[in-house]
Amino acid sequence: SFKHARFLLRGPHTWVHQFPIAQSSRQSPVDLRSSETHFDAKLQPLNYDDKATSSRMLNNNGLSFKLSFDDSSDPCVLNGGPLDGDFRLNQLHMHWGCDKLPGSEHIVDGNAYAAELHMVHWNSSKYSSMQQAVTQPDGLAVIGVFIQVGKEHEHKELKKITDLLPKITNEGSKIELSGLNPLLLLPSSTAYWTYLGSLTTPPLHESVTWIVMKEPLSISKQQLKAIQSLYFLRSGKYERLLNNNRPPQPLAGRKIRASFK
Ligand SMILES: NS(=O)(=O)c1ccc(C(=O)NCc2c(F)c(F)c(F)c(F)c2F)cc1
């Protein structure tokens, strides 16, 4: 929503004035340090109900691009992993840097990736909408997938998104994208880390069970350029999309569980 957007424009260090929760003990992103993670044999595999997806919107709200899913009629449902109950896919978006700077939000033993894809789900077993779930401690589950530059994404699923980006360079532009299969956006390895955290942008609600996939996806240089060249029009001026990612936050005693040894 726009009122949150202007905080993004000012940068993460200013958020605490309006959102004191920024300094609380369940904030995201974090540095996924191997010294703080431990294997949990009880963790199940992640499960997506296998479904074709219906029509989707791809728009950019002036700060990033977001793929919004219709989570009322034919939801794309995630369960398993660390989750209790069903979680409906509401939207997916990405965080990236600029030419030289890497843009992932989570980092692994201090190392960042070029970008990070977030697939945002809400707990439809307990709540009736994203807006209701987003403030609850067990309301959301976000799958984070690291993105590195390498060979073009083999599933071409990410290509469906990056090919459309030049068509939505202006703020607020929207187009349909149908037939995207979120399952294919996941890496081949099912290995993940999971921990309790928050939204990484205002209002920073501590409502997210984070599931960060260990294996990154690869995209081509051209695909990353398409992402990094997203502009938006503000008061008649073309501005490059900001993606001032929030730096890693203190773990504050939280444990990170790993689904793999
Ligand atoms: N980067 S991330 O951690 O994956 C992340 C995921 C979702 C949102 C989000 O839905 N923001 C909008 C938003 C809210 F977060 C609200 F709490 C709310 F009430 C809104 F109306 C709203 F648009 C923000 C960050």
Ligand SMILES: [Zn+2]
């Ligand atoms: Zn995000």
